[in-house]
Every structure is written in C-alpha cells, then in structure tokens.
Amino acid sequence: MEKTTILCHYVQALMKSIKRNGHDPLPILQYAGIPLEVANDANARVPYRHFIKLLRKCMAILQDEYLGLVEPAVPTGSFYFAGHLLIGAPNLKKALHLGIGYYQHISNAYDLKLVEDGDIVRLEAKIIKPELDPDHLLAEFILTGWHRTACWLISKNIILKEVNFNYAPPEHESEYRYLFPCPRNYDQPCLSLSFSAEYLSLPITQNSSTLVDYIRKSPENILLNPVEDDSYSTKIRLEIEACENNSFPTFEVIAEKFFMTPKTLRKKLKSEGVTYQKIKDIIRRDIAIYHLTQHKWSISEIAIKIGFSEPGAFIRAFKGWTGVTPRAYRESDSDS
Incomplete structure (x- = not known):
C-alpha cells in the first residue's frame, strides 16, 4: 500500500x-x-x-464517520461499538443483520437490507439524501465498507457476483475495476452487491483483540482499498510486486508461472478488460509517484528504476498517466 x-x-x-x-x-x-x-x-x-x-x-x-455526506452526522466512535456487536455474532448472516439494525437505529442516512434469493444474497442500499453525495463517495463507502468488513469478519475474501449502482457510469469508472472486481451495472433501482449465500453460514473468526487492530487501520482498510480477488490481473500484479527491484518479467515468463500459453493468458486478460501493458503501466505510475514524492532519486534514476531505457520516454509516459511532467509533479509536491 x-x-x-x-x-x-x-x-x-x-x-x-x-x-x-x-x-x-x-x-x-x-x-x-x-x-x-x-x-x-x-x-x-x-x-x-x-x-x-x-x-x-x-x-x-x-466529527462524522460518514465524512459530512449525511445529515445528521454519524458520530465518530460509532464503528467501534458496531464492531463489538458484530464479532459477538455466531455467523456472518447474524452479524450482518445486527450491523444493519445498529446503523438503522443510530442514523437515517440510508436504508439497508439483506435479501436472500435462493443461492444468492444481495445487500441493498438506498441513500436518503443523494444530493449530499454528488460525487458518489458515500455510495462507494457504503458498498466497499460493508463488503470489506464482511470479508474481515470471516477471514475470507467474499467474491462478488455483481455490483449495481443507481447512477450512470461516473467519469472515474475506470477505478471501479479495482474497487469492484466483478460485473458492474449502472442506472439500477438501488445500490447493491451480491454474493453466494454460502458465505452467510460461515462463523465469525474475529475477536476483541483483532478488532482493536482493525479499527486502528480504519478507514483505509474499508473505504477505497481494493480487495484481492481471483482475477488474473490481480495475480499478475502480485507476481510483479513480488519481484526484486521492481523488475518486470516478460509476458511469457508470467504465462509459464500460471501453467498456460501466452495466448491463453492474453484471452483471460482480455475478458477482464485489461492488458499486461496496462498492468505494468499502473504499477510503474504508482512507483514513479512514490519516488517523486520521496525526493531521493533524480528523474533519470526513477526512469531507469521502473524500466525505461531513457528519461524522455518516461517523461512522455508519466505525462500521459497524470497530465503533468515528473518535474512539475515533484515541484508541486515540494511547494505543498
């Protein structure tokens, strides 16, 4: 991170x-x-x-856990008490019902309900005052927050079947690929996420000690923190991040690690709407921004460090990623 x-x-x-x-x-x-x-x-x-x-x-x-996006504010410390309520449940189903009941009791920011439909379960939400959330930050907070917390409660990644949004695709929709690694539907009647009902019977694995650590790391672990999923784009990213000195293996090497041909892996990535080059670019971009803000390496050194043979190519790529040159980005960071 x-x-x-x-x-x-x-x-x-x-x-x-x-x-x-x-x-x-x-x-x-x-x-x-x-x-x-x-x-x-x-x-x-x-x-x-x-x-x-x-x-x-x-x-x-x-003094609002919902970041000023609701009226009235949800007092800070609410999640602390909710957490203690959740960890006392025997299984995920009971924990979710308790959590929903708790938040419905302390706030009328949004309606929330758990709907079981055969072997699929949906968590449905409707924001009461959407005009306070024009950028959909609260909507994302609700969906990611409940999903991440549910995963934490049972110590398993809950693979989402689909996520529905009651608004049109936003300009930052490309970020949703990592926040919600599953089919995404827009202009739906309400916000919702769905997953297998099998997860509901799983026991709660957390306790008061682990809750303290979870709360200490909040909200970054529940808000906009992408979960690890079973997609090949995530698997490839983890493979690259595990390499020493931020080296980038060839696509053939990556395919071999997954015991498949490059052609087959390329099809897998295409079905996920991404390419190996795109994955590398995202990692390079984030590493470059990190080193630019650290002020320890020159721009030429950063270019080499992330795999560019010469600074000019890095500068052009960075401007394409962020809209500014590496030097301009560093200077603006220094002025802050």
Whole structure:
C-alpha cells in the first residue's frame, strides 16, 4: 500500500464536503501534503498514504464517520461499538443483520437490507439524501465498507457476483475495476452487491483483540482499498510486486508461472478488460509517484528504476498517466 496512488477525484470529493460543511479545505490539504495544483486536477493522482491522512483529518474535523455526506452526522466512535456487536455474532448472516439494525437505529442516512434469493444474497442500499453525495463517495463507502468488513469478519475474501449502482457510469469508472472486481451495472433501482449465500453460514473468526487492530487501520482498510480477488490481473500484479527491484518479467515468463500459453493468458486478460501493458503501466505510475514524492532519486534514476531505457520516454509516459511532467509533479509536491 505504501506505493499505491489514488485518483484526485476522491480528494476533490472530500474537499467539496469540507467546504459545504463550513471549513477551509486549503489547510487540510497542506496538512495531508497534497499540493493544491495537483488536487485541482481530477485526473492527477496522489500517494494513497497522503489521501488517508486527508481522510482522517476530515473525519476528525467534521466529527462524522460518514465524512459530512449525511445529515445528521454519524458520530465518530460509532464503528467501534458496531464492531463489538458484530464479532459477538455466531455467523456472518447474524452479524450482518445486527450491523444493519445498529446503523438503522443510530442514523437515517440510508436504508439497508439483506435479501436472500435462493443461492444468492444481495445487500441493498438506498441513500436518503443523494444530493449530499454528488460525487458518489458515500455510495462507494457504503458498498466497499460493508463488503470489506464482511470479508474481515470471516477471514475470507467474499467474491462478488455483481455490483449495481443507481447512477450512470461516473467519469472515474475506470477505478471501479479495482474497487469492484466483478460485473458492474449502472442506472439500477438501488445500490447493491451480491454474493453466494454460502458465505452467510460461515462463523465469525474475529475477536476483541483483532478488532482493536482493525479499527486502528480504519478507514483505509474499508473505504477505497481494493480487495484481492481471483482475477488474473490481480495475480499478475502480485507476481510483479513480488519481484526484486521492481523488475518486470516478460509476458511469457508470467504465462509459464500460471501453467498456460501466452495466448491463453492474453484471452483471460482480455475478458477482464485489461492488458499486461496496462498492468505494468499502473504499477510503474504508482512507483514513479512514490519516488517523486520521496525526493531521493533524480528523474533519470526513477526512469531507469521502473524500466525505461531513457528519461524522455518516461517523461512522455508519466505525462500521459497524470497530465503533468515528473518535474512539475515533484515541484508541486515540494511547494505543498
């Protein structure tokens, strides 16, 4: 997670909420180490650790676990009590029902229900005041939060069947491939995620000790943190990240590791809407942004470190990824 980045769309969504709730966003951006010039570009990216710092500061200032996106606010500390309620349940089904009941009792921010339909179960949500969530941050928070917490409760990745959104595909829809690695449907009647009903009977594996650690790492582990899934794009990313010195194996080497031909693996990736080059570019982009903000390596050294033979190619690629040159990105970071 150290070298992961996040789209500035999310920074802008938080700043809009902060401003709407009567606070000046500039000091908060400065506290988080996010340059204003970068924050103003919705297509730019910032290190994930800076975003989490921003997120926590916003939550503390607003005293609202739902980041000022609901009325009235959900007091900080609510998740602490909910967590203790959840870990006492015998299985996931009971835990989800208890959690839904708890949040419906303390807040009318959104309606939530668990619907069992044969061997499929759906968690359905409807935000009461969607006008407070124009950038869909709350919608994503609800879906990812309940899914990640359910996974944590049973110590298993719950593979999603599909996710439905009650709005049109947003401009940052490309991020959803990693947040929701499953079929995604838009303009639906309500927000929902579905998964196999088999998970409901699994026992809760967490306790008060592990809950303390989970809460300490929140909200980054429940908000916009992609879960590991069984897709080949994720498997390839993990293979690359495990390589020393951020080296990039050839596609043939990767295919051999999965005991399949390059042609077969290429088809698998195509079905997931991604290419090996795209996976490498995402990893290179995040590593480059990390090193640019560390100020330890020159731009030429970073270019070589992530596999470019000469700085010019790296500069062109980086501008294509973020909209600015590596030097401009570094300078704006230094000015923050």
